Amino acid sequence: MAESVLALIDCNAFYCSCERVFRPDLAGRPVVVLSNNDGCVIARSAEAKRLGIAMAAPWFQVRELAQRGEVAAFSSNYALYGDLSDRVMRTLGTLVPRLERYSIDEVFADLAGLPEPLDALGHRLQARVQKWTGIPVSVGIAGTKTLAKLANAAAKRWPERTGGVLDLRDPVVHDWVLKHSPIEDVWGVGRRLAARLRGEGVTTAWELAAQDAWSLRQRYSVVLEKTARELRGLACLGLEELEAPRQTICSSRMFGRRQYQFGALAEAVASYTARAAEKLRAQGSLCRTLRVSIQTGMHGADEARYANAALLNLPVPSDDTRVLNDYAQSGLREIFRDGFGYAKAEVLLLDLYGRSEVAADLFASAPDPAATRLMATLDAINGKFGRETLRPARIPRDPAWQMRRDLLSPRYTTRLDELWTVG
Structure with a gap:
């Protein structure tokens, strides 16, 4: 049986990256994207993070920075983000045959049996997505989904060392990354669970992996038990190529x-x-x-x-x-x-x-x-x-009740009247 090898490919600061695709003048500038009705910050570029802008910061706290030109702010442009997400997924499909779309900006890929050295393949995936879509991505490679997620987070945390691609199958690399990854970086460990684990002295991914799996099931849940096993390299979660139909x-x-x-x-x-x-x-x-x-x-x-x-x-x-x-x-x-x-x-x-x-x-x-x-x-x-081409007559084109999106960028790829123009 072939060894399990998975990659987690994640778009970097995806919403902000989408805004930059058609705005090259934003390269290197702080960018933030706001929630529905321009309420608070839901996406930040690396430059915005360094500026000290917090996730979920209310718009009124950031508005003055935007007015001074220190940060570029945008309303959520879901039509643009959804279309560019589809383009990223199609691009990845040209190099990897089996994919599981996990979210709008993340996808798991099955790399088992592929002849190309996987580190080189990761960089090739990265380069092709950048060239064909303009979206930067990071790639984490490992034997389990949980480790692939952790590898991806590490690739982003240490870009100078990894170039945005990290293969955790090397035991030395695996141990080093787990020892230097805070418990919050582990897939599925939220804020409350992290606080409980820290209260028991479990502060890193390495320490969670070292816990007795059966004890974790009894004290927490079967989910955390599987997480610990996956951190050790035992695959408990397979690739799901078809999304299960929603029940609601x-x-x-x-x-x-x-x-x-x-x-x-x-x-x-x-x-x-x-x-x-x-x-x-x-x-x-x-x-x-x-x-x-x-x-x-x-x-x-x-x-x-x-x-x-x-x-x-x-x-x-x-x-x-x-x-x-x-x-x-x-x-x-x-x-x-x-x-x-x-x-x-x-x-x-x-x-x-x-x-x-x-x-x-x-x-x-x-x-x-x-x-x-x-x-x-x-x-x-x-x-x-485009979704608004045909619609019930009851729905107006520009309704008064629609979300407040005062900073909305053009829907460059889905509206003929909003195509990108130069000059």
């Missing part, structure tokens, strides 16, 4: 400003339903139950507070945007109350079924073939020309 699908946003009219909420709910239905079709599922909810701001002392939700059961499971929106709108009419300033709406799809499961149910009607073809055409057009 949620689409929700805070509004850019308080909304008082039913019409504005109806537009928002229609938009969120369309996005949720698109995700539903992408995984080949149908929805039997839908939940729509609205709420006011829940923290302002001067605001009247109200929150409510409606649960709606569909007689026939569906992935048709029109059907799902009809039910969502009826639920909204049921729970809407005048006189409140609404801050958020949410659409949640529940009770999801695979298409084959519904077809096997003698008491359920099969999905309408014409509707299925229509939705497939809708998704194909939006997939090729």
